[in-house]
Amino acid sequence: MRVLVVGSGGREHAIVRKLKENKTIDHIICAPGNGGIAADAECVDIKATDVEAMTDYAVSNDIDFVVVTPDDPLALGMVDAIEAKGIPCFGPRKNAAVIEASKVFSKNLMKKYGIPTAGYEVFDDAEKALAYVLEQNRWPAVIKADGLALGKGVLIAQNEEEAREAVKELMIDQSFGEAGNRVVVEEFMTGPEVSVLAFTDGKVIRPMISSMDHKRANDNDEGLNTGGMGTIAPSPFYTPEIAETCMREIFLPTVAAMNAEGRTFQGCLYFGLMLTPNGPRVVEYNCRFGDPETQVVLPLLKSDLFTIMQACHDGTLEDLDIEWSDQACACVIEASGGYPQKYGRGYEIFGLDENGQCEGVTVYHAGTRRGNGMYLTNGGRVLGITAVGRNLSEALDKAYEGVNRIGFKDMHYRTDIGGKLRDL
Numbered sequence: 001m002r003v004l005v006v007g008s009g010g011r012e013h014a015i016v017r018k019l020k021e022n023k024t025i026d027h028i029i030c031a032p033g034n035g036g037i038a039a040d041a042e043c044v045d046i047k048a049t050d051v052e053a054m055t056d057y058a059v060s061n062d063i064d065f066v067v068v069t070p071d072d073p074l075a076l077g078m079v080d081a082i083e084a085k086g087i088p089c090f091g092p093r094k095n096a097a098v099i100e101a102s103k104v105f106s107k108n109l110m111k112k113y114g115i116p117t118a119g120y121e122v123f124d125d126a127e128k129a130l131a132y133v134l135e136q137n138r139w140p141a142v143i144k145a146d147g148l149a150l151g152k153g154v155l156i157a158q159n160e161e162e163a164r165e166a167v168k169e170l171m172i173d174q175s176f177g178e179a180g181n182r183v184v185v186e187e188f189m190t191g192p193e194v195s196v197l198a199f200t201d202g203k204v205i206r207p208m209i210s211s212m213d214h215k216r217a218n219d220n221d222e223g224l225n226t227g228g229m230g231t232i233a234p235s236p237f238y239t240p241e242i243a244e245t246c247m248r249e250i251f252l253p254t255v256a257a258m259n260a261e262g263r264t265f266q267g268c269l270y271f272g273l274m275l276t277p278n279g280p281r282v283v284e285y286n287c288r289f290g291d292p293e294t295q296v297v298l299p300l301l302k303s304d305l306f307t308i309m310q311a312c313h314d315g316t317l318e319d320l321d322i323e324w325s326d327q328a329c330a331c332v333i334e335a336s337g338g339y340p341q342k343y344g345r346g347y348e349i350f351g352l353d354e355n356g357q358c359e360g361v362t363v364y365h366a367g368t369r370r371g372n373g374m375y376l377t378n379g380g381r382v383l384g385i386t387a388v389g390r391n392l393s394e395a396l397d398k399a400y401e402g403v404n405r406i407g408f409k410d411m412h413y414r415t416d417i418g419g420k421l422r423d424l
């Protein structure tokens with residue numbers, strides 16, 4: 001089998017490494033990949049969003065199966081295009097990827113099918129949006145761009161001034177382009193956040209181990225929102241009882257709702273949940289594996305990932321038993337100083353061996369490239385230093401021990417990943 005993985009981040013590296021365990025796969029290609037992925041797969045320089053070039057590549061290189069991972073190619077219909085050529089893919093079609101690509105779609109879906117989420121209103125007019133926020137006079141107010149905005153399209157306003165600024169940024173200045181043509185104004189929720197990724201073939205849904213992201217750039221959840229600065233799995237907040245409630249009230253109803261809308265979802269469906277005092281609520285859906293959630297979830301998967309991916313495509317997920325380790329996993333992101341704003345590139349990374357790894361931890365590469373025989377920084381999030389342990393505390397200790405040995409100029413990382421959860 002020849003398998004093509006589309007994407008270039010730490011998440012894709014984790015997927016590639018897991019796929020390597022399957023003995024029927026003899027060649028893995030990653031497009032575009034990165035410096036560290038190149039030690040595990042053949043990297044081909046095609047942009048993840050170039051649907052036409054990716055499709056041509058798959059057809060002319062005898063690819064047997066394609067894993068489309070990032071949100072933009074899914075929203076652009078890459079799965080539809082490649083499957084139209086007769087090559088099976090893991091990932092939702094365009095009409096199902098809309099569950100992430102449009103917050104207005106997903107909020108309306110949840111309302112229509114009674115799936116618990118924050119109350120909301122939709123606006124395509126800046127004045128009306130602001131008037132509504134001011135009239136509600138409930139703070140903080142949550143204002144979200146409808147479309148994809150690199151995870152940065154959610155603004156939380158603490159007062160009138162910030163609300164004016166948020167509406168202006170999204171709708172008038174269009175900082176996220178057309179994504180801000182419409183906004184969702186949403187009720188503010190409180191409680192621990194949990195990410196649950198789930199495999200689905202459109203008929204059954206199999207949640208993976210729960211995880212928890214740390215989105216803010218700095219310790220104590222301060223600073224700007226990022227793509228994610230670190231993760232732990234499982235989340236100690238996600239009890240079997242809560243899992244059962246989520247299955248009944250959120251996961252199964254979502255699969256059924258997408259089917260009822262003629263938008264059957266196949267692939268990895270990501271539930272961003274908040275465990276509020278009134279029960280679990282959906283904060284957001286993603287149509288794909290999370291990054292860096294994948295980096296802590298897949299190391300705990302005991303079953304074969306490729307078999308599961310094929311079953312999601314074939315509609316045979318019901319026949320599979322999926323087994324998980326009872327250990328814990330932690331991932332600490334080493335980022336470039338300045339991320340998520342301006343940062344430098346091209347710094348030498350210390351502490352890695354020839355394969356971009358380091359003993360005692362698994363190093364998932366995100367923004368790296370090879371140059372002059374070295375690994376160099378090449379993005380905001382550079383590496384995900386990951387370790388499995390008997391419990392969360394042990395996993396975190398091992399991961400941070402790795403962080404102490406691997407680094408680069410101007411490196412920034414959070415020292416408190418999983419901190420509050422160690423002793424729960």
Ligand code: AMP
Pocket residue numbers: 118142144151154186187188189190193215272283284
């Ligand atoms: P999203 O991209 O929709 O996941 O939002 C990014 C982050 O903003 C979430 O992870 C939450 O921390 C926060 N957030 C989004 N919506 C709400 C809400 N309704 N109430 C409180 N926090 C929210």
Ligand code: GLY
Pocket residue numbers: 151213227228286289290291292293
């Ligand atoms: N870590 C959150 C995401 O992948 O969107």
